[in-house]
Amino acid sequence: MKKTINILLILALGVAVFGATPGFAQPEKVIRIGFPGGSGRPLSAGGWGYVQAKNLFEEEFKKDGWTIEYNYIKTAGPGVNEGLANNSLDFGSHGDLPVLSARAGGLKIKALAAVRGGTSHLLVPTNSNIRTIKDLKGKRVGVNVGTWTHALLIKVLKDNGLTMKDIKVINTSGTAFETALTTGDIDAGFGSLSLIRSGRAREIWTTVGRHVRYQNTNTFVVREEFLKKHPDIVKRLLKVYVKGLYLASLNKNETLKFNTRTGTALADLVTDNGGQSIKYLTSPKLDGQVTQQYKDSLVLFKDNGLIRKTFDPEKDLYERKYLDEVLKELKLENHWPNYDINGNPIKK
């Protein structure tokens, strides 16, 4: 008798513990999309801004009761990964380092489309005597670890014969980064034009006007499990998204206007675009520009210990089937050209 009670008691406790662990259940009929939301504004940049502002997803899915949930994750790309991993997000649109490190870490995601043209500026305090990248040696650099600017810093340092070991990395982001830079607690870091405009920082390097390999190439990814369960929903979502990008590419001014809602001034947006065509910036194609850049990035990340093992993105990451079908159905196969590694359209 005593034994039985003991065993029952222990079983009950076991149930209590495992019952209490957060369930990984998928809520019904909600599509949850995560974006890196450094500024915490409720709108994304580029073509996404157009899709969000026009409520395209909401309209499409209203009729069959699906709701759309946009999440702006303060911890940026790595936070989007965590959301995808613990099943609180279904889709994400985030940078090269977070996407590649997630896939290398075994996160089951598929890339549906590319999101191009992310820019950044390497800033120092206005009174700093740092003039060039080489001056960064031994300095304290604010890095939003795990985001695309982290990868960018590695690239830029490498061009100048430096590595991350030559600088002091301070993991910081958002307003903490901005204050630390203006008070001189850190000597440099990647940030936005608004800091320069408000006279709080000076630029020593920028992605604007440089080779596209320095720009951020996001990918629009979906959790594999969600894709398997709702391929039809994924395709419909992608179709609306591509339609939105098409409309955005025809209405440059309107798109820019929507993008100011991220909190970035119109003039800054224009500067950041650096004269790149709206067509380039809205192209969803997983073309040579994306794949070659990702291939190079994987090597770079492996060499710098950002990923521990590498993988073949053609096999394990890209899922072109849906995008191809959608482009065909919308008769937009030729609206966007394929771009090469240098960002130039490939002539047929």
Add this chain to the structure above:
Amino acid sequence: MSITTNVATFIRTRYHGLVSFLALFIVWSAVSHYELVSAEYLPSPPAVAKAFVKVIKSGQLGVSLGSSLVRIAEGFFIGTTLGFLFGVAMGVSATAERLFAPLFNALRQVPIIGWIPLIIVWCGINEPSKISFISIGAFFPILLSTFEGIRSVSKSYLEVAQVFEYNRIKLLRKIVVPGAVPNIVSGIRLSMGTSWLLVVWAEINTRSAYGIGDLLSSAGDGKKPDIAFVCIIVIGIVAFLINELFGHLEARLSTWRKSYR
């Protein structure tokens, strides 16, 4: 006793302490008044008072404190319930003790803050991660004290129970758990105190919109030392109140147990 005599005794008995606090206050005022340390680093007493009024009036403080307390309540509830259950099981059953003690002893070695990065990976940075973190912190003190409390129930009670032929449930309800109550309450006090500082840790590491830790760290980021100071004072007062409240309860329960004996 009238209020004036009350105040008089208070001053007489606390005379030295009051002098020290007064001295500290004067030094603080003087340092900030003569700007020996710039206001950016050390806010002046009036600035802190003003910030206090400001965050109360804007409702910022109330909402922050409220959100943190809700988090504590949830995490504390989960942690203490599980801790209590396991504590009772391990206290009454030697088999359960032998089964679980090594596991919990191993898990207890992780410095509680060390769980933060792992919990963020597991649960993200929203409410579930904060609540899990607080639950872990609240779990161990209550587990240990319940276990010790039950083990300290004297043999003679158990013998009496045997004479009266109590069954297991009745034994647990009438003798074992009541006997362990003072220990359990001191465990609750520890858990509660831990929860309070863990909510601040959790909020500093995983920012959310509201919470006393969020208010504190955003004040730090925004270089608003006056608001940070207000937060420190509030955090201290709440910690003090938790300690006093449960200490009081503990004292009452232990006198109750003495008279009960």
Add this chain to the structure above:
Amino acid sequence: MKIQLLKNKLTGLIIPLVLYVAWDLLSRYELVPSTLMPPPKVLFETWWVMQSSGELLLNMKMSLLRVGAGFLVGASSGFLLGTAMGLWKPVEQYLNPVFNFFRQVPVVAWIPFLLLWLGIDEWFKIVFISCGAFIPMTLKTYDGIKNVPASYLEVVRVFEYGWFRLLRTVIVPSALPSIFTGLRLSLSEAWMLVIGAELVAAGEGIGNVMVIARRLFQTDVVLVGVIVIAITGFAMDRLLGLLETRFLGWHRTQNAQ
């Protein structure tokens, strides 16, 4: 008897063993995503890579140095304040209320101020750890001295001991167990706070390794970090425990008599 003891020990291994096997199976067959809970084998491999590349040692060294410095400063000043308050009435009267007041504020709350005053470098971490180590040490030293039995002191008065002799032969020995408790509490607090400090402000150190690994989606590294800090904390506590039994062996036997 011996067999019973062995049996007891073995039962304790059941749950960890079951959990281990369950963990291994669950992660191997992807019932729990290996991104959240990498299988044990992966953890061993990761640990080995971190160990052999020297990454782990370098970062542990940094964290331990910080703990060492913070603990040394915090515990020794705590010992001094505790002793002073325990021995001299005026110090106790004037300082104890202030100490009790500041003790209520969890050290974590001081982070923004310490960052503001000291920046994000070493000074911040060491001062932060010292503050944490200071509090339990002061409390326990003070308690220990206050609880020296009055009868001892009376005996001493009869023999007209000098101050120093009183301290050496009566007060310190009888307060020593409490002082040791203070040392252990403040060391474990210091170890916890170094992780906390490294989570908040970067630089090398095991806490920082965990933050960066988390951001780069390397759950295995985070888990290895958790295990390593647990073992280190345990080892440090054991070490102090050993010291305690060496110093206080006589105390125990005395109590047993």
